[in-house]
Amino acid sequence: MNAPQRLLGAAAATLADHSRLLGPLPGVDGAGILRAAAESSLTGRGGAAFSTGRKLASVAAASDPVVVGNGAEGEPASSKDRRLLATAPHLVLDGLQLAARAVGSRTAYLYAPADLLRTRLEPALRERRDDVPVTTVASPGAFLSGEESAVVQAVQGGRAVPTSTPPRVFERGVHGRATLVQNVETLAHLALLTRFGAAWFRGVGTSAEPGTRLLTVSGAVAAPDVLEVAGGTLLADALALAGGPTEPLGAVLVGGYHGAWVPAEAVADIALSRDGLAPYGAAPGAGVVLALADSSCGLRAGADVAAYLAGQGARQCGPCRNGLPALAGTLRALADGRPSPLLVAEVQRVSRLVEHRGACHHPDGTVRLVRSTLRTFSAEVAHHLAGRCTARHGALVVPSETEEAIA
Amino acid sequence: MSADALWYFGRGTGVSALTLFTLVVVLGLLVRSGWSSPALPRFVVSAVHRTTSLTALGLLAVHVVTLLLDPYAQLRLVDLVVPFLGAYRPFWQGLGTLALDLVVLLVLSSLLRDRLGRRTWRALHWAAYLCWPAALVHAVGNGTDGTSTWMLALVGGCVAAVGGALTLRLRAARTSETETQSVPAPVPPAYLAGLR
Numbered sequence: 001m002n003a004p005q006r007l008l009g010a011a012a013a014t015l016a017d018h019s020r021l022l023g024p025l026p027g028v029d030g031a032g033i034l035r036a037a038a039e040s041s042l043t044g045r046g047g048a049a050f051s052t053g054r055k056l057a058s059v060a061a062a063s064d065p066v067v068v069g070n071g072a073e074g075e076p077a078s079s080k081d082r083r084l085l086a087t088a089p090h091l092v093l094d095g096l097q098l099a100a101r102a103v104g105s106r107t108a109y110l111y112a113p114a115d116l117l118r119t120r121l122e123p124a125l126r127e128r129r130d131d132v133p134v135t136t137v138a139s140p141g142a143f144l145s146g147e148e149s150a151v152v153q154a155v156q157g158g159r160a161v162p163t164s165t166p167p168r169v170f171e172r173g174v175h176g177r178a179t180l181v182q183n184v185e186t187l188a189h190l191a192l193l194t195r196f197g198a199a200w201f202r203g204v205g206t207s208a209e210p211g212t213r214l215l216t217v218s219g220a221v222a223a224p225d226v227l228e229v230a231g232g233t234l235l236a237d238a239l240a241l242a243g244g245p246t247e248p249l250g251a252v253l254v255g256g257y258h259g260a261w262v263p264a265e266a267v268a269d270i271a272l273s274r275d276g277l278a279p280y281g282a283a284p285g286a287g288v289v290l291a292l293a294d295s296s297c298g299l300r301a302g303a304d305v306a307a308y309l310a311g312q313g314a315r316q317c318g319p320c321r322n323g324l325p326a327l328a329g330t331l332r333a334l335a336d337g338r339p340s341p342l343l344v345a346e347v348q349r350v351s352r353l354v355e356h357r358g359a360c361h362h363p364d365g366t367v368r369l370v371r372s373t374l375r376t377f378s379a380e381v382a383h384h385l386a387g388r389c390t391a392r393h394g395a396l397v398v399p400s401e402t403e404e405a406i407a
Numbered sequence: 408m409s410a411d412a413l414w415y416f417g418r419g420t421g422v423s424a425l426t427l428f429t430l431v432v433v434l435g436l437l438v439r440s441g442w443s444s445p446a447l448p449r450f451v452v453s454a455v456h457r458t459t460s461l462t463a464l465g466l467l468a469v470h471v472v473t474l475l476l477d478p479y480a481q482l483r484l485v486d487l488v489v490p491f492l493g494a495y496r497p498f499w500q501g502l503g504t505l506a507l508d509l510v511v512l513l514v515l516s517s518l519l520r521d522r523l524g525r526r527t528w529r530a531l532h533w534a535a536y537l538c539w540p541a542a543l544v545h546a547v548g549n550g551t552d553g554t555s556t557w558m559l560a561l562v563g564g565c566v567a568a569v570g571g572a573l574t575l576r577l578r579a580a581r582t583s584e585t586e587t588q589s590v591p592a593p594v595p596p597a598y599l600a601g602l603r
Contacts, residue, residue: 010598021598036591064525118448126443133441136450156521157457176521197591 003230006212011087015127018090033102039198046183047286059170060103062178067105069096071112071184072139072146075256077288080214083226085116089124095187100132109155114138143312148181161314162360205231209273217242219291232273250294255285258365260372297391299380302373303335309366319363323354339387417474420466425546427463429565432539436572440579499548502541509538
């Protein structure tokens with residue numbers, strides 16, 4: 001079950017080490033990169049899993065486009081982009097250059113946390129003689145700061161919050177130009193598959209989920225870590241690679257805070273693929289795998305995540321400003337054991353009210369998490385309505401708002 | 408507080424604005440040169456370029472308004488817009504008016520950047536290279552302290568800073584070093600060995 005460590009095995013601190021390990025940046029032209037990306041079936045690794053080949057082709061059709069490497073990683077339970085940028089900066093920068101070449105762009109940005117820009121990425125950029133100059137932009141680290149329209153806002157010098165869509169950024173993005181916003185892991189894969197070919201890329205994983213992907217496995221596992229696994233790996237195998245569960249699990253949160261829970265009894269047979277996770281309303285997303293011990297209260301964990309998400313809203317439109325705090329507050333009341341069946345109905349009512357009404361997907365993602373919590377932990381909900389909680393201790397650690405403000 | 412306050416305030420903010428605009432020009436040149444250092448990363452340089460320009464704008468506004476209100480300076484409203492009509496040293500004062508017009512152009516074009524398009528905005532931003540020398544010469548030729556030792560030292564420092572940044576900018580002409588290579592390339596043995 002050990003997959004080739006294509007990304008994590010490409011660690012190189014200097015450009016010389018990087019070139020020695022992987023060879024120089026390939027001289028293939030833009031059309032060649034577009035073809036390789038399409039044949040590889042690579043999908044975006046920021047969460048939305050959109051076809052990279054199709055996105056590149058769409059932006060390549062526009063005149064004077066912009067490319068942005070997105071390393072913002074607002075997901076609190078994810079640290080794979082940070083790991084990749086810290087260990088293999090030149091692989092990501094290669095991918096950014098190749099993406100710019102593929103779409104015919106002369107303007108490239110790298111959007112990443114300030115500390116990584118200062119310590120890893122700008123030193124790496126100083127070593128390189130790139131065709132397309134790269135402008136660095138610091139990402140603020142808030143949950144929504146990596147959403148593609150928020151990325152465009154930040155690159156333009158504004159506040160990193162989403163804007164309403166359409167137009168999508170690949171139609172009208174940075175200063176009105178068609179913009180390719182691509183996650184840094186996606187760019188690293190692009191750098192490798194352009195070098196070694198689409199067939200090589202597809203040599204690992206399943207036909208529906210080719211290649212490898214990075215996961216951040218955390219929670220009740222012995223060795224929480226960033227891991228590289230083959231596409232379509234079983235959820236249980238991913239947990240085993242992180243040392244295995246430290247105690248019996250109740251459920252696993254998959255995809256991210258906008259993701260969904262997979263109940264423990266399903267973990268053994270479920271693949272980390274779109275098809276495998278679809279019955280639970282989940283998707284591999286940004287590669288988040290968060291194990292929740294059976295001794296923890298899933299309802300409280302869900303309420304914690306919902307409260308975090310409500311606090312991270314952009315507060316630009318009604319569902320975010322009023323709806324999500326109301327939703328999180330009601331779930332909190334339920335989790336804290338106020339025994340009223342009306343609370344469940346209220347959660348469902350507010351969920352319906354905020355759904356599909358936000359300018360961005362934040363309300364929808366939060367509703368998905370809340371509904372998954374009620375569904376997965378329905379037994380726990382019944383206990384809480386009877387004034388009991390079966391959990392022995394509190395739930396998973398969710399960054400509090402104060403920590404977020406300090407960081 | 409006397410009427411002199413306006414006069415001193417106007418002169419002081421003029422000198423401060425010149426210093427800050429020098430910093431704006433230096434940072435702008437550094438952004439375009441791609442220069443960075445661990446102590447001053449690129450994303451910091453461009454963020455400070457933007458915020459300093461707005462701070463300098465505030466000082467410039469105070470400089471202009473106080474001297475307009477000050478009876479001694481004898482400025483009329485038209486002198487804020489049309490250069491070289493002033494009562495006192497019209498040429499040197501006119502350079503200040505010219506610099507002000509160009510600053511307004513720079514700020515407005517930057518605010519309207521998305522509407523103008525990149526090429527138009529960049530063309531208009533070249534006005535900065537005219538604006539800063541106009542302001543500098545205005546300070547020396549028109550300023551009450553224009554030729555005092557400390558002012559000349561400050562001006563010398565400003566010129567040196569912009570000159571240094573300009574050198575970096577001109578040296579930054581990039582060369583392409585992409586090597587041609589057959590694609591797909593064989594996976595290098597060292598990397599292949601580390602894959603498992």
